[in-house]
Structure formats: structure tokens, C-alpha cells
Amino acid sequence: xxxxxxxxxxxxxxxxxxxxxxxxxxxxxxxxxxxxxxxxxxxxxxxxxxxxxxxxxxxxxxxxxxxxxxxxxxxxxxxxxxxx
Numbered sequence: 001x002x003x004x005x006x007x008x009x010x011x012x013x014x015x016x017x018x019x020x021x022x023x024x025x026x027x028x029x030x031x032x033x034x035x036x037x038x039x040x041x042x043x044x045x046x047x048x049x050x051x052x053x054x055x056x057x058x059x060x061x062x063x064x065x066x067x068x069x070x071x072x073x074x075x076x077x078x079x080x081x082x083x084x
Contacts, residue, residue, distance in 0.1 A: 001017050001034045001055060002016060002017055002034075003015075003016060003017025003034045003035045004016050004017065007063060007066075010063050011060060011061065011062060011063065012058070012060055013040065013058065013059040013060070013063055013066075014056065014057075014058050015031070015033065015038070015057050015058075015059070016054070016055060016056045017033045017034040017035065018031055018032070018033055018055045018056065018057050019031075019032045019033060019034060019055065020032040022037075024045075024047055025045070026043070026044055026045050026061070027041065027042065027045065028040065028041055028042075029042075029045060029047075029059060031057065035068065036069060036070045037068070037070075038066065038067070038068055039065075039066075039067045039069070040059060040063060040065070040066050041063075041064045041065045041067075042059075042061050042062045042063045042064045042065075043061060043062040043064065044061040044062060045059055045060070045061035045062075046059070046060050046061055047059060
């Protein structure tokens with residue numbers, strides 16, 4: 001699955017490679033992409049398009065930030081702590 005984001009003028013956001021939508025409000029969107037968890041913060045956010053077959057979501061509104069975070073493997077974190 002391919003992942004990409006396209007942002008036009010801080011107001012039109014198109015994201016591909018979406019696997020799961022955790023939450024969606026007018027101020028925050030939390031989704032899982034094939035590249036990790038993504039959090040979008042903004043104002044007056046609205047889901048304009050959702051295509052489950054192509055794993056695409058379109059968000060409109062004022063985009064203030066887009067942040068990725070990788071999900072951590074609990075076993076990996078444990079071993080890193082033990083062997084430091």
C-alpha cells in the first residue's frame with residue numbers, strides 16, 4: 001500500500017494509505033497509515049471524502065500541524081531499557 005499526503009494552501013489535505021480512523025473532530029484527526037500513526041490538528045476540520053476501497057481520506061479546514069509517530073513494540077522497549 002502506498003502512502004502520500006497532499007496539502008494545498010493549508011486547507012485541502014488528501015491522505016492515501018489510511019488503514020484506520022481512530023477519531024475525527026473539528027479540531028483533531030487521529031488516523032493510522034501504513035507509515036505509522038498520524039495526528040492532524042486544526043480548526044473547522046471536516047471530512048470531505050472517504051474512500052475505503054482506495055484507503056483515501058480528504059480533510060478540509062485550517063490545518064495547523066501534521067505529526068507522525070511510529071508505534072512502539074513493547075518487547076523492544078523492554079530490552080532497550082534492560083540492556084542500556
